[in-house]
Amino acid sequence: MKIAVCIKQVPTREWQPRLTDDRTWIREADASFEMNEPDAYALEEALRLREKHGGEVVVCSAGPARVQQVMREALARGADRGVHVDAPALAAADGFTVAAALAHAMREEAFDLVLTGLQSDDQGHAQTGVALAELLGIPHSTIIMDVEAGDGRVRVKRELEGGWFQWVSMPTPALLTIQSGINQLRYATLKGIMAAKKKEIRSVAPPAGLEPGLKILALSLPSKSKQTALIDGTPAAAAAELVRRLRDEARAL
Amino acid sequence: MILVVAEVRGGTLNRASWEAVACAQQAGAGEPLAIVVPGGGDAARLLAEAGVGDVLSVEHEALAAYTPDVQVAVVAQVMAQTSPRLVVMAHTYQARDYAPRLAARLRVPLVADVVGVKGSGAAATFLRPMFQGKLVAEVAPQGVGPAVVSCQIGAFRADAVVKGAPAAVRAVTATIDAAPAQTVEAPFQEARQAVDLSQAERIVAVGRGIKAQDQIAVAERLAAAMGAEMAASRPICDNGWLPMDRQVGSSGQTVSPKLYVALGISGAIQHLVGMKGSRTIVAINKDADAPIFEVADYGIVGDLFEIVPALTAELEKPR
Numbered sequence: 001m002k003i004a005v006c007i008k009q010v011p012t013r014e015w016q017p018r019l020t021d022d023r024t025w026i027r028e029a030d031a032s033f034e035m036n037e038p039d040a041y042a043l044e045e046a047l048r049l050r051e052k053h054g055g056e057v058v059v060c061s062a063g064p065a066r067v068q069q070v071m072r073e074a075l076a077r078g079a080d081r082g083v084h085v086d087a088p089a090l091a092a093a094d095g096f097t098v099a100a101a102l103a104h105a106m107r108e109e110a111f112d113l114v115l116t117g118l119q120s121d122d123q124g125h126a127q128t129g130v131a132l133a134e135l136l137g138i139p140h141s142t143i144i145m146d147v148e149a150g151d152g153r154v155r156v157k158r159e160l161e162g163g164w165f166q167w168v169s170m171p172t173p174a175l176l177t178i179q180s181g182i183n184q185l186r187y188a189t190l191k192g193i194m195a196a197k198k199k200e201i202r203s204v205a206p207p208a209g210l211e212p213g214l215k216i217l218a219l220s221l222p223s224k225s226k227q228t229a230l231i232d233g234t235p236a237a238a239a240a241e242l243v244r245r246l247r248d249e250a251r252a253l
Numbered sequence: 254m255i256l257v258v259a260e261v262r263g264g265t266l267n268r269a270s271w272e273a274v275a276c277a278q279q280a281g282a283g284e285p286l287a288i289v290v291p292g293g294g295d296a297a298r299l300l301a302e303a304g305v306g307d308v309l310s311v312e313h314e315a316l317a318a319y320t321p322d323v324q325v326a327v328v329a330q331v332m333a334q335t336s337p338r339l340v341v342m343a344h345t346y347q348a349r350d351y352a353p354r355l356a357a358r359l360r361v362p363l364v365a366d367v368v369g370v371k372g373s374g375a376a377a378t379f380l381r382p383m384f385q386g387k388l389v390a391e392v393a394p395q396g397v398g399p400a401v402v403s404c405q406i407g408a409f410r411a412d413a414v415v416k417g418a419p420a421a422v423r424a425v426t427a428t429i430d431a432a433p434a435q436t437v438e439a440p441f442q443e444a445r446q447a448v449d450l451s452q453a454e455r456i457v458a459v460g461r462g463i464k465a466q467d468q469i470a471v472a473e474r475l476a477a478a479m480g481a482e483m484a485a486s487r488p489i490c491d492n493g494w495l496p497m498d499r500q501v502g503s504s505g506q507t508v509s510p511k512l513y514v515a516l517g518i519s520g521a522i523q524h525l526v527g528m529k530g531s532r533t534i535v536a537i538n539k540d541a542d543a544p545i546f547e548v549a550d551y552g553i554v555g556d557l558f559e560i561v562p563a564l565t566a567e568l569e570k571p572r
Contacts, residue, residue, distance in 0.1 A: 013461075013519075016542060017387050026384070095365075096357055118349075123383050123390075125365050130321075130353035139434030140321065142350045159504055160440055161346050163497075167438040174434075179504075181491030213362035217378060217391045222544065225529075228536070228552045238553050239563035242535065245551060250533040252455070252512035253479065253568075 001055035001149065003046045004083075004111040006102055006129065007039040007074055009067040010122040017219075024216050025092050035070040038117025042178035044185050046115050047078045049149055056080045058109065062101040064088040068201060075196035076188035082201035083109070090206065094214040095127030102128070103135035104207040113154065114175040118143050126177075133175035140175040141168045145182050255281045256337035256399075257288045257306070258328055259296060260347055262319075266296035269343035271411035274305050276404040277341040278415055282373035284338075289331045289425070291324060292316045297422045304417030309335070309425040315433070321351040322433035328355055330427045337399050338375070344403035346503075356401050362394035363401045366522075368408040381405075386522050386544035406503070406526050448482065448498045455481035455512040458501055458528070459489055462517015462538060462557055466494040472516050475561050478568040481514070486524045502527035516557050520545030537561065 011017075011031040018027045035043075046057045059074040061067045062085035071082040085101045093101075106114070114136070116129035133140035145165065146157035155169040159179055188196075229245070231238045246253045255277045260267040270288075277286050286306030290297040293310030301308040309331060315323045324347075332340060342348045344366050356363035369380035371391060379402060383390045394400035450456060457476040463469055469489075476483050483499055490500040501508055502524040513531035518524060520536070520543055528534070529548045536549035537557050546552050553560050 011384065013385065017384055094362075095353065096363070099357065121385055124385070125353075125363075126349050127353035127356070127363060127365060130350070131357035134354045134357040140354070141435060143346060159346070161503060162507070163442055163505060164440045165443065166440045169436045169438075170434045181487065212395055213356075214364060215393045215395050217393055219383065219388045219390050221542075222382070222386065222389045222547055224547045226534075226548055226550060228546050228549045230546075230552045230554065232554070235555065235559040235563040236567075238555070239560060239567045242551060242553060242564065243567045246512065246533070246535070250512070250550065252533040 001049060001053045001112045002058070002109070003049060003055060004058050004060050004106060004109065004114045005039070005043045005046045005074070005079065006060045006114065006116040006132070007043060007070055008036040008061065008117070008120045008122070009033045009063060009070040010036045010120055013121065019219055023218050023220070025219070028091065033066065033069065035073055036117050036120050038119060038178060038180045040117075040185055041180050041182050042115040042117050043074050043077060043079065044183045045147055045178055047186070048183060049113070049147065053149060058083060058111070060102055060106055061085070062087070062090045062098050062206070064091050071201055072196050073188065075199045076192040077186060078192060081199055084201050084203050085206050086203045087206040092216070094123070094212055095125035096131045096213045097210055099128045099131035099135055100210055101206045102132055105204040107136060110173070112172045113149065114138070114173070116175070116177050118177040118179050129175055129177040136173070136175070138173045138175055139170045140177070141170065142177040143179045144176045145179050147176065254335065254337050255284055255286050255339045255341060256332065256335055257286055258340065258342040259288055259290045259300060260343060260345055261290060261292035261294065261296045264292070264294055264296070266299055267343065267345060268411060269345055269406050271414055272406065272409040273341050273343045273404055275409040275411060275413045276367065276370065276402070277339070278305075279409070280339060280341065280370045280373055280377050280402070284374070287335055287337070289328065291327050293422070293424070301422045302419045303414065304419050305414060306420070308420060308422045310422045311425050311427050313427055313429060315429045318437050319347060320433035320435045320437060321354055322431070322435065323429055324351045325355045325358060326429055327427045329359060331425060332359070332399065334425070340399055340401045342401070342403050344405050348403045352401055352403055359398065361398040361401060362396060363403070364392055364394055365403045367402050367404045382522060386520060387542065405522065407529065443497065450482055450484055450499070450501065450506045450508045453482040453508065453510050455479055456484045456501070456508060456510045457481045457514045457516065458484040458486065458518060459495070459516050460486040460518030460524070461488050463489065466492070468558070469494055471558060471561050475514070475565045478565045479514070481512070484508070486518050486521070515545050515549070516561060518545050519543045520547065
């Protein structure tokens with residue numbers, strides 16, 4: 001089975017946002033980056049499917065040169081090779097634009113299965129995977145918690161809201177967006193890290209005429225829906241004050 | 254004209270559809286609405302009775318069980334018939350499943366997870382969270398054609414919908430040329446929810462900040478002292494540190510206890526939608542900028558491993 005995994009490089013969860021002077025994007029030079037968490041689960045699922053069914057796992061990413069860092073990480077965990085759509089402008093692009101860039105590079109590969117995370121931790125559009133399926137002309141299913149593959153079909157467990165699930169089947173090639181927690185992630189071994197250095201990452205130019213579908217006019221800190229009473233002091237003093245207020249003010253204890 | 258896409262599940266109107274109507278009314282500022290109801294039935298009648306706009310009911314056997322392929326075909330046809338300026342829907346799991354495909358097929362922009370509308374009419378811009386809710390982006394759809402907007406659950410108020418004189422339901426036909434690629438089975442719940450958190454008076458919930466499974470005991474002692482049930486954000490249950498039926502959020506339970514104490518929970522929107530209706534919310538987190546403080550009534554910024562034991566000791570003191 002020839003499996004593609006689309007991964008995105010995003011700022012780390014601990015990173016505190018700092019904005020560019022025009023406040024339309026983040027100061028990337030001040031950010032540290034990591035593999036988008038749901039994409040890491042998609043990668044793990046692809047590696048497990050390869051272990052079961054044989055074949056190849058190709059990691060695909062669209063963005064500036066820095067994204068090769070997470071691509072190498074994916075290769076170290078066991079992916080076979082990489083395809084990088086190399087364009088600085090894709091760093092802040094919307095979901096459809098990223099999907100169009102990926103589709104351009106992925107179409108000729110004719111993958112049996114394409115996996116992506118269900119959304120990114122940076123812009124969080126939750127669109128790239130599904131739009132990519134449309135552009136590749138293949139069926140899709142989203143927010144997947146289990147994958148059974150074989151005989152030219154996949155049967156997948158799709159998460160619905162509020163603790164409900166549903167099994168959905170479709171022919172391959174197909175695209176699935178993977179939910180965090182579908183499996184237990186593996187970490188790269190030293191051997192894997194060494195092997196990754198020799199693996200191929202093919203760079204592809206983005207397609208001509210990509211027009212953004214969304215324009216970010218301004219980024220700002222969210223406004224509070226509530227006035228939070230912040231309690232400070234030593235742990236003991238803060239605890240005593242909080243308990244007092246929960247008893248006397250909020251009457252919640 | 255603004256087209257609202259209502260969501261019908263098992264013959265019932267998803268309540269979030271009213272929030273989509275509220276969002277459309279705000280974005281339109283008096284502009285007429287049409288509400289398309291794939292699946293029709295009682296859901297269409299309910300919307301027509303509220304007099305919020307022209308109700309277009311699409312009934313077709315292929316709509317009996319949702320598939321993205323059929324849904325895209327139906328909504329695209331209704332858009333072609335009605336030429337809306339804007340299309341609005343709730344940002345449900347179903348919308349997440351098909352809206353990007355619809356927008357990609359029609360080559361129109363999709364603004365997902367919208368929490369606010371700035372201005373109205375053609376100049377309206379949309380607010381949506383980015384970077385895990387740490388920032389809000391004001392975005393403008395680009396290019397030609399109607400933009401599609403999905404609004405975050407709970408961001409627009411269903412009770413803010415302005416109702417009018419009851420209208421009639423108009424039947425609209427859709428042609429479905431091809432069978433969907435997907436075959437769907439009946440929805441099911443994993444083992445019955447053993448714990449009904451929605452009935453809990455008080456809840457102590459833990460998030461990534463708890464760091465290790467053996468540290469959950471710190472929170473459990475607080476819960477015992479408070480007479481509270483234990484709950485968690487998704488990553489904790491994904492790791493198996495607490496069972497799945499303790500999960501609060503969009504993929505878990507929705508709760509509204511008298512008191513909700515969030516320990517080391519940053520406040521991703523998927524968690525907030527499950528607990529922001531709680532009467533009193535306490536957040537204890539080392540990160541003063543964590544989005545959980547946007548919904549908290551009381552907050553302590555600091556190390557939960559110092560504060561929680563102090564809190565437990567305080568509650569255990571004889572009064």
